[in-house]
Amino acid sequence: MTFESKQPEKRESTTRLEQGAVSDASITAVHRQLLREKPEPTEGFSPIPILLLFVFSALIFFAGVYLTRFSGEFEATSFSPSQGRGTTVAQGSVQVDPMVLGGRLYAQNCAACHQASGQGVPGVYPPLAASEWVLGSEDRLIRILLHGLVGPIEVLGNSYNNAMPAFGPQSGYRFNEERIAAVITFIRASWGNEAAPVSVERVKEVVAAVGNRSAPWTGPELDEYK
Numbered sequence: 001m002t003f004e005s006k007q008p009e010k011r012e013s014t015t016r017l018e019q020g021a022v023s024d025a026s027i028t029a030v031h032r033q034l035l036r037e038k039p040e041p042t043e044g045f046s047p048i049p050i051l052l053l054f055v056f057s058a059l060i061f062f063a064g065v066y067l068t069r070f071s072g073e074f075e076a077t078s079f080s081p082s083q084g085r086g087t088t089v090a091q092g093s094v095q096v097d098p099m100v101l102g103g104r105l106y107a108q109n110c111a112a113c114h115q116a117s118g119q120g121v122p123g124v125y126p127p128l129a130a131s132e133w134v135l136g137s138e139d140r141l142i143r144i145l146l147h148g149l150v151g152p153i154e155v156l157g158n159s160y161n162n163a164m165p166a167f168g169p170q171s172g173y174r175f176n177e178e179r180i181a182a183v184i185t186f187i188r189a190s191w192g193n194e195a196a197p198v199s200v201e202r203v204k205e206v207v208a209a210v211g212n213r214s215a216p217w218t219g220p221e222l223d224e225y226k
């Protein structure tokens with residue numbers, strides 16, 4: 001007898017044996033045993049304990065209240081003390097240090113030209129360190145920031161003939177009075193400069209005095225406010 005011919009014969013006999021072994025009685029016996037091992041379903045049965053349901057409901061309610069109260073209305077600027085909704089915060093209860101705000105505004109808006117060191121770029125951007133324009137008249141300095149400056153000027157004995165952009169509320173930068181005051185206060189007290197801070201009220205007075213103006217100042221025009 002060959003090996004191949006043996007195989008089918010063996011399989012057939014196994015199948016026959018299994019079928020024979022399963023009787024109705026043995027199936028019922030096995031099922032009865034399985035049923036005994038499972039607990040009977042009871043009335044009022046809940047897949048989640050009622051206490052857990054209560055705890056999760058309370059958590060979701062708390063999260064809702066928390067978000068309503070502290071989300072800052074999902075504004076990207078809600079943590080910026082001088083922008084958007086932050087402005088109301090700054091003018092209300094929380095006081096922002098003008099040196100901190102001014103330093104940040106300077107780094108973001110002025111340092112590209114006047115440099116982080118306040119030294120400017122020779123022949124192109126005048127220095128702010130030790131500059132008589134920065135340390136001198138508040139009225140003149142506020143006007144430069146509000147409306148910009150164009151044309152020939154002299155700073156620390158060197159001539160410049162370039163253009164400085166406007167930063168006031170009417171300009172593209174839209175600095176409010178608080179920001180103007182902060183950046184001026186910062187440049188008057190940095191890089192060895194030691195001039196008094198400029199208040200928001202002072203900036204507001206100058207804004208009111210100048211009124212509507214879109215053109216930048218020229219050096220000679222500002223002589224009046226020295």
Ligand code: HEC
Nearest residue numbers: 109110113126127131133134149150151160161162163164
């Ligand atoms: C695009 C470059 C540029 C930027 C940005 C700029 N400035 Fe100027 N700034 C100038 C130029 C150029 C002058 C000189 C204008 C002229 O020649 O009439 C000037 C002049 C000045 C002056 C008077 C002259 C002096 O050196 O003291 C002050 C003060 C000043 N800038 C402050 C600032 C502050 C503060 C900022 C940021 C809020 C700023 N500038 C942003 C280019 C710039």
